[in-house]
Amino acid sequence: MQSSALQSTVLACMSDVLSSSPDKIRAAEAELKALEVTEEFGLVLASITVSADAPVHYRQLASVVLKQYVETHWSEASDKFAEPVPPDEVKNAIRQLLPNGLRDEERKIRSTVAYAISAIAHWDWPENWPNLFDQLLYALSCDDPNLVHGSMRVLSEFCQEVSDHMPQVAQVVLPQLPRVIAQSQVYSVRTRCRAVNIFSTCANMLFATSLTHTPAP
Numbered sequence: 001m002q003s004s005a006l007q008s009t010v011l012a013c014m015s016d017v018l019s020s021s022p023d024k025i026r027a028a029e030a031e032l033k034a035l036e037v038t039e040e041f042g043l044v045l046a047s048i049t050v051s052a053d054a055p056v057h058y059r060q061l062a063s064v065v066l067k068q069y070v071e072t073h074w075s076e077a078s079d080k081f082a083e084p085v086p087p088d089e090v091k092n093a094i095r096q097l098l099p100n101g102l103r104d105e106e107r108k109i110r111s112t113v114a115y116a117i118s119a120i121a122h123w124d125w126p127e128n129w130p131n132l133f134d135q136l137l138y139a140l141s142c143d144d145p146n147l148v149h150g151s152m153r154v155l156s157e158f159c160q161e162v163s164d165h166m167p168q169v170a171q172v173v174l175p176q177l178p179r180v181i182a183q184s185q186v187y188s189v190r191t192r193c194r195a196v197n198i199f200s201t202c203a204n205m206l207f208a209t210s211l212t213h214t215p216a217p
Helices: 003-017 022-035 041-050 056-073 088-103 107-124 132-141 145-158 163-182 189-213
Strands: none
Touching: 003 022, 003 041, 003 056, 041 056, 041 088, 041 107, 056 107, 088 107, 088 132, 088 145, 107 145, 132 145, 132 163, 145 163, 145 189, 163 189
16 A cells, blocks of 8 residues: 555544544544554654644544554564564654654644654664764754753653663763753743753663672772
8 A cells, every 4th residue: 555545544544533433433443453564554653643734633643553553563572562563664764754743833742752752762772763862962952942842751751761871871961951951931841840850860870870880899
């Protein structure tokens, strides 16, 4: 199925999922489940999620389904894994597309996109997504509050997963956080509190790592 035809089919299913008819909802959910085996299903979901032209409720639903798709199909090492794994070219396209959603006007979109990015990064960073932190650092240094908030959401999720790489992560992330924390006129309380939490998480994990690697007297 070509991606344009697949997208039309997915959007039609979403229309039925969002309807008030139980029969339509059940049938549409079953069809979406069946479409998971198509190679570009995840890419279509990512495209709908970050599309400013799609209705917000469609985008929110697409982002939720995308989260489930990543958890189930992205890596054979996942406890929830089910065939098939998306092709490498589709994975790469999704990795390129999703960061665009971190600057979205809708907070719920930013949050679900951030979760999908962190879930993918759990498996792909740094080997298959080496520029992820460059993208996040750029986002943290910009003056777009939405993009900063979206990036914070990624880091909140991801910092819990990278204990093996924490010295490298902390070295680039920690210097960016005080600027966000200090600018109360630019960033919301929610975003600034998240920056504090990330700073605390990084510092605590660095301390734990230092204890692990400190030679016994």
